Amino acid sequence: xxxxxxxxxxxxxxxxxxxxxxxxxxxxxxxxxxxxxxxxxxxxxxxxxxxxxxxxxxxxxxxxxxxxxxxxxxxxxxxxxxxxxxxxxxxxxxxxxxxxxxxxxxxxxxxxxxxxxxxxxxxxxxxxxxxxxxxxxxxxxxxxxxxxxxxxxxxxxxxxxxxxxxxxxxxxxxxxxxxxxxxxxxxxxxxxxxxxxxxxxxxxxxxxxxxxxxxxxxxxxxxxxxxxxxxxxxxxxxxxxxxxxxxxxxxxxxxxxxxxxxxxxxxxxxxxxxxxxxxxxxxxxxxxxxxxxxxxxxxxxxxxxxxxxxxxxxxxxxxxxxxxxxxxxxxxxxxxxxxxxxxxxxxxxxxxxxxxxxxxxxxxxx
Numbered sequence: 361x362x363x364x365x366x367x368x369x370x371x372x373x374x375x376x377x378x379x380x381x382x383x384x385x386x387x388x389x390x391x392x393x394x395x396x397x398x399x400x401x402x403x404x405x406x407x408x409x410x411x412x413x414x415x416x417x418x419x420x421x422x423x424x425x426x427x428x429x430x431x432x433x434x435x436x437x438x439x440x441x442x443x444x445x446x447x448x449x450x451x452x453x454x455x456x457x458x459x460x461x462x463x464x465x466x467x468x469x470x471x472x473x474x475x476x477x478x479x480x481x482x483x484x485x486x487x488x489x490x491x492x493x494x495x496x497x498x499x500x501x502x503x504x505x506x507x508x509x510x511x512x513x514x515x516x517x518x519x520x521x522x523x524x525x526x527x528x529x530x531x532x533x534x535x536x537x538x539x540x541x542x543x544x545x546x547x548x549x550x551x552x553x554x555x556x557x558x559x560x561x562x563x564x565x566x567x568x569x570x571x572x573x574x575x576x577x578x579x580x581x582x583x584x585x586x587x588x589x590x591x592x593x594x595x596x597x598x599x600x601x602x603x604x605x606x607x608x609x610x611x612x613x614x615x616x617x618x619x620x621x622x623x624x625x626x627x628x629x630x631x632x633x634x635x636x637x638x639x640x641x642x643x644x645x646x647x648x649x650x651x652x653x654x655x656x657x658x659x660x661x662x663x664x665x666x667x668x669x670x671x672x673x674x675x676x677x678x679x680x681x682x683x684x685x686x687x688x689x690x691x692x693x694x695x696x697x698x699x700x701x702x703x704x705x706x707x708x709x710x711x712x713x714x715x716x717x718x719x720x721x722x723x724x725x726x
Contacts, residue, residue: 361713365706372702377467379698380691384463387690394453394479394685395446453479453687466691475692480684485692488677495567495673498584499665502592504650507599512646514600515607520634522612538601543664546594550668554590562590565670591669603646610642617641647711 450456469476475485518527554562569583615638623633663675681689
């Protein structure tokens with residue numbers, strides 16, 4: 361197993377490198393970079409504009425744009441701006457260097473986990489991510505746990521009662537819940553339970569109350585879950601179908617195996633058969649997928665929920681970075697999340713071996 365882990369860790373290097381290369385090229389080829397963002401702001405403000413551009417380690421530089429000047433700049437909307445001003449912007453953002461030089465310099469810094477500073481927030485990317493992390497972890501962790509705690513027993517019950525009314529009606533409920541987008545359900549919850557036209561039971565947004573620091577620890581816990589109730593409920597509804605049906609089908613496949621028939625012939629109770637023999641084999645694929653499911657919910661499933669419930673997390677940070685072309689934040693989060701995803705895939709494989717020691721990845725050729 362040690363050799364397999366080492367091979368997988370080594371394979372992460374070219375995989376992560378390829379992910380960064382492809383995204384780096386695509387993002388830089390796409391129009392509307394940070395220089396264009398500044399130009400668009402400047403050209404809409406008047407003929408004589410002074411803009412302060414800040415870059416880590418260089419202090420403040422005051423540059424002046426005279427729109428009466430001529431320019432053959434490659435940037436859209438730059439006609440009429442002073443070429444020296446455009447050159448100063450390129451230098452501040454690091455675009456005065458060739459593309460490949462910028463990429464390898466960025467990757468060299470990333471290997472030391474130096475992610476630089478945001479173009480537009482004047483803060484280190486690491487500090488931004490750490491500030492937003494508690495919100496996204498709270499949403500991702502509790503949503504994933506809740507989905508698993510509900511879907512696994514429901515899937516087992518549906519497998520035991522396959523074809524019954526319970527199976528049919530629960531399938532209808534699951535399909536209806538999946539058909540409703542989580543953000544629409546979130547708006548519905550706000551209207552009904554958060555001071556809309558009906559009840560005022562839950563807060564409109566935020567992870568904790570403003571007086572959270574003044575509360576006792578029991579009250580802090582209550583306040584924390586009070587704020588998370590509606591967002592987690594909205595995110596959980598959309599995650600039922602896949603896991604429930606996966607659990608049901610996995611159990612149905614194992615129930616019809618020969619070893620189950622043999623166990624029943626020996627006189628074992630149905631409960632002993634299901635939870636002593638079927639459960640371990642049927643739950644292998646379900647439990648092993650937990651790390652990947654958590655990463656998926658954490659980084660891709662909470663953007664609209666964070667916006668609707670005014671939760672300042674990683675989803676909102678990534679959206680704003682992409683919208684503003686804040687490259688340091690975009691590439692740093694991409695690097696970190698891609699690395700985390702690759703590590704979680706390895707963790708998923710290791711969970712397989714923990715659940716069923718019969719699985720031996722060491723014997724497989726990579």
